[in-house]
Amino acid sequence: MLAYSVRRVLATIPLLLLGTFIVYVLVAISGDPLAKLVTCTTCDQSAFDRIIDLYDLDKPIPERYVNWIVNAVQGDFGPAVSFGSIDAGALVLERAANSARVAVPAFLLIVTIAVALGVYSAVNQYSRLDYTVTGLSFLGISLPTFVFALLLQTIMIWMLEGFGWRPFYVTGMRTVELDGFLEMLRSHVLPVVTLVLVLTASESRFQRAAMLEVINSDYIRTARAKGVPRRRVILRHGLRNALIPMVTIWALDFAALLGGSVVTETIFAWPGLGPLFISAVSQLDLNLTMAIVMLTSLLVITFNLVADLAYGWLDPRIRYE
Amino acid sequence: MSEAAIDAREGITTVSRSFGRQAWDRFRRHRLAMFALVLLALLTLSFIVGPWLSPYAFSDQDFSALNQGPSLAHPFGTDPIGRDLMVRTFIGGRYSLRIALLIAVLTTVIGTVIGAVSGYFGGAIGAAVDQFINLFLIVPSLIILIVLANRYGSGPNAIAVVIALLAWPLIARIVRGSFLQFREQEFVLAARAAGASTRRIMFRHILPNVFGPIVVNATLLIGTAIILESTLGFLGLGVRPPVPTLGNLIAEAKGALQTKPSAALIPGGFIVAITLCANFIGDGLRDALDPTSRRS
């Protein structure tokens, strides 16, 4: 299994290189760092030279990319020019930690709720609860994240106007260290709830479909023919089989959450990777963009591998040699 | 599928009505889907007819009513420079729906062709499509979107094309799976033995069997596209103002959430309504077009 993992990781390297190269080229050809200086009347040639030297602008893009990747694998992602030239790698890690503060609780809630709802409504197919869950998940799928987030904010505003008090903060991040536990909680709730609603809606649909397929399968009937109690049939025979196809979905969703949710974090003014990414790309900050892409790619690759290994653990038919 | 249900279905050997007729009958019995179809038609109609009936044009300014909430004269309120938000919402709905339809059609066509080719021929082309899909997990779509919009502008059509170029793997994967499965089946082998050309086998023999999932997913794509487009608009990365898509309207209104939440929530409600309709219709179509989904 270790050999398999190593091979899998090695196999993703070309993909990672190609992906980062594409991003590098796209950003590099889109913005000319010299453009800002053209309108600068007080700048002399030395200012231009400094910029050219900083970005290696006198070298072709592929060579610049090679330089970047050589430094990047040594942990040096260069300065983030749009953020006062602080170290891009350090900035990204700091923001990634902030994203994780909402991503981890959101993911745990999503998986728990989606499994429970999906399994329950599949087992009670066509019951009133099944229809309710299905209806709610349709609503959740159809509700754009930003509309839901704005709705939550509006409710908080109304509460503030109506009662002079609101339970949760609509923007900004508060931490235990600086603001205390309660304040931390009040600032984390809305972003987490937003992420949970959106992803639970789709995941519970997948879970329901997976469970339905399982409970209509022959081996479930075999278990019933043995006289095994219903609860045990569902939990012991059904659930494990129905979780297998979910593993990939979980892995991709968790990687996406950890990589920063652009919309949610932007709306709640959360200092995570999402808004940082938008700002980096909009300002064509090459080093910062590349550092973020590198991290999100590694997250996707890592969790894909985790999903594959979990697959092998859950499903004895799959063996990795 | 339980044995009993299979046995029960095997009893149904006479198919007197045509497949399309049966599908429509089944769809009609799907009450939510029918309701969604009617609602979507009404919404579309109001987007088309509404602006004609309104006394205001979408850029007319009413200086006696700046930045107001809903009133009799302006049922959806006005924006900070006195433009009527109802007519702007209808026009916005027009643009959003048009973009979404364009995205759905383009994505479906591209996805179907690539999925069909990679599924039927497999091998290198299939592997290439796989790698391409994997690449998209690494290269964030937002970068491509922003960069392309920088270069080629961000009009409604340009945005639709860019999104379609990013979204086609969604459809390609489904079509490809079906083609992989059908390519080995007897009726295809029979057609090949009878000397049918590859193109004929792909598009006359196999494609009709994949028709159901394609139509269903194209319908669902309309919902996804509306959400994508409005989200981009909201982030300021979509169709550039002054084109008033639903997302742009919400982006314009989000600063005034405190004083006038209706300006953001009303277009938001329209987005939800359209997406819900598309999802319910897609679900109804899934039941209607899947011959195996018979239930009491």
Place this chain on the structure above:
Amino acid sequence: MTAPLLEVEDLRVTFGTDDGDVRAVQGLSFTVAEGETLAVVGESGSGKTVAALAIMRLLPRYARVEGTIRFRGTSLLDLDDAGMRDLQGDDLAMVFQDPMTALNPVMTIGDQIVEAVRTHRDVTEAAARDRAAELLDLVGIPEPRRRIDSYPHEFSGGMRQRAMIAMAISNDPKLLIADEPTTALDVTVQAQVMEVIRRVQEATGTAVMLVTHDLGLVAGTADRIQVMYGGRMFESGDTDTIFYGSRNPYTLGLMASIPSAMGRTARRLEPIPGSPPSLINLPEGCVFGPRCAFATDACRTEPALQVLDAATGHATRCHRAAELPALLAARAAGATDAGGAA
């Protein structure tokens, strides 16, 4: 005569679908005695599997099951779920058609048998494992102690079906229902699995209800045969009577379509023309009428099941049962004439 082990009376099973009610089983009555082997034969769609699942109470909830099913005097359709579970897998067990899908892919064979044992017997895990190994040995799986920890995918089709049988008999059932137990298997393996069922029956004394479409398979196994068509009983009797004295055109058609089932005479295979009826729009009158070579105007009314010989229990559903031997003789003569002319 003591009460039969299983008594089915006027069983009707209906599935509601969008296109109308599917009447899968219509007024089926039969019995199974202790220790005997009853073969239920028919094409797919004849209702034989549905009837078997109805007895096990394993039909989906939307199936309407009416009539009475008595097992050792207990009315199964009146039992609550818990009461039914006490019988399922204990006195009343079932082997399914496709051993590829009927075993849980993520549990070892041993765990699945242990579960069957411990659901009904208050024994330790270790004792149940011993029992499982013993059962695997009985059904002819080599090295049972080692194979007990295998997963289903590590077994061949025949081995899986053996394991399936081992699981079904783990609590010494009084009645073992085997639904097409060999259909999904290779021809060479089919005979082995039938042999396992025979051996199991000898060892445990269980009655077997063998559901199959293959009349040839049951010749050496069954004590009695009942033939089903269109959800109805078409003929029943002891094995010899059915094979050598059938009074039903459908049964005769089934036999004629078995390659060398009898080995009596070298004759051409004669498939039954047409296909089984739609269970939604059943034909008027005799449901086999449209496919029957001997159908007359009388067959526009549905024939009743008539008892021909009370002693052997031979009964048939055919208006022309009495004239059938003469008709067959005439036909055989005609065929010989035609052959001579050619």
